[in-house]
Amino acid sequence: MLADDPIQTAVARALADNMNDGGGKNADYIAALASVDPTLFGISVATTGGDVFNAGDADVEFALESISKVFTMALAMEEVGAKAFRAKVGTDPTGMPFNSVLALALHADKPMSALVNAGAIASASLISATNAEDRWHKILAGQSAFAGRSLSLSDAVNASEQSTNFHNRGIAWLLYSAGFVYSDPMEACDVYTRQCSTMVTTADLAVMGATLASGGINPLTKTRVIRAENVPHILAEMTMEGLYEASGDWAYTVGLPGKSGVGGGIVCVVPGRLAIAAFSPRLDQFGNSVRAQAAITQIAAEQELNLYLAG
Template sequence: MALDAQTIQAAVDAAHRDCTTRTGGANASYIPYLASVDPSLFGVAVVTVDGAACTAGDSDAEFAIESISKVFTMARAMADVGPVEFHRKIGADPTGLPFNSVSALELHNDKPLSPLVNAGAMSSVSLVTAVDTEQRWSRILQTQRAFAGREIRLSVEVNASEQATNFHNRAIAWLLYGGGAMYSDPMEACDVYTRQCSTLITTEDLATMGATIAAGGTNPVTHEHVVDAELVPHLLAEMTMEGMYTSSGDWAYTVGLPGKSGVGGGVLSVAPGKLAIAAFSPPLDPVGNSVRAMAAVAQVAQALDLSLYKVPGAGDPPLDPLVKG
């Protein structure tokens, strides 16, 4: 299929129109700020490796990046210590348990399995080269900005709400420290991790961040080299294994693209060498993935025939990616 701007825009418009009426889910309630976000907000965006953007709906509304930030801190830490060391210390396997699970740590001697759950994400933060807390935070924020191609900012309101409720993550950080899987002060890592989840992005920002990965590590809008191309396959593999939490297998089975979600309502999927699809809608399913955003990204991916696992000429899988059998 020819991925021209007209075809992509039609797919984006159709996904926004068709998924607007999809019901179900609820805003994350354990973080007060997220509970207060307008649940009717809904944006869809695609950015190609040539830098072309196609958007629909509330694609310029800012929302908290939350767990999608893990992808970009993973990239920063992997670049700092190298992919072999990163894999040895953090891992690349799904936990099979919720993203904030303590049981997953206990089952593996207080060591993380993936950088895309909270435990591994805080370990990733601790691997970022820095002399102190502020330098560590600055390097992570600058990485987000480079991927997005604009001045991403920390929301004081989101961060205050997160810091006031992150007791569970503090406990996980100490468990990691006890297991020898924390490479800085554990409370520093937890603090910086909480900040990285509290930045504000738009749906178009998120698609640009994904397109930077799709383009081999160079931002297609600013043309800035953000991360080495040799790291991109590792980033995409991690996203495939755990990016959609306990729905990651279902997402790969039915959508066929690496993805990442966040409890702020964002969903991102990357088609390597082609484009990235992003969507935003606050109401989440029980796993923590946005109901509308998942549906919209899946619909665009199918409309543009992007599955990495599809044999050319084969029909579309007759499965709803949001329904488990």
């Protein structure tokens, strides 16, 4: 890759311009995330042609967290089809925090979106499996196929998450009581918690996003990961709920489908072209990385990537 490539230049500039932004703080309700170095900052762009551009701490692994919801949703949609997935999980934004019980109560305990915790637990339960280990290994294999390399679980992050996931266990039982979880509810909650503890780099995350940008084909391995017809549904979900309560503002100002995680990562997809991923642990009040948002916003503006731009 040429050092003077306009994308590489934009990535490097976004890192430099936002490096000194000290806003936000690490997620502190999960001990393993609270202890991550808050100064880490990495940015990557992966194109549908297989080029990857990096800057900063792009090779540092971090927990996938809620970004994992996108890829479990994709696998579940592959298994049951987009129409059935919509009926079983839902495809509407809640307008409430990602772990809201009130959002469930207002809709007869139906999760509404695969990108909030309730919907993610329901998505995990839709993966056909003989037991929890089988379900988990299918999800991990799916994440790895999107990344183009073998990903692994962080035992430390998983232990920290499993020891604090009582709220999610309650959500799982509410789903079960209403018929919107499709396996043992505690198994679904356990596997969902594990999927959040997979470790990735921004380079991995950019390739995962670029697989969606490529219509379901990994740009590095050239392997089809999901069917092309499911990609528009996934990107629509990311547009509506990908950055939680800030999703509408993100669509209004940046114009790209995205997904954030409380580990500090964000990925955005430009269909047919590329994906941008950024990581920095300090979060805003909605659980979205402060510096990752700023970096992606800057790159998207400079490269005129907003999907709603005319011409």
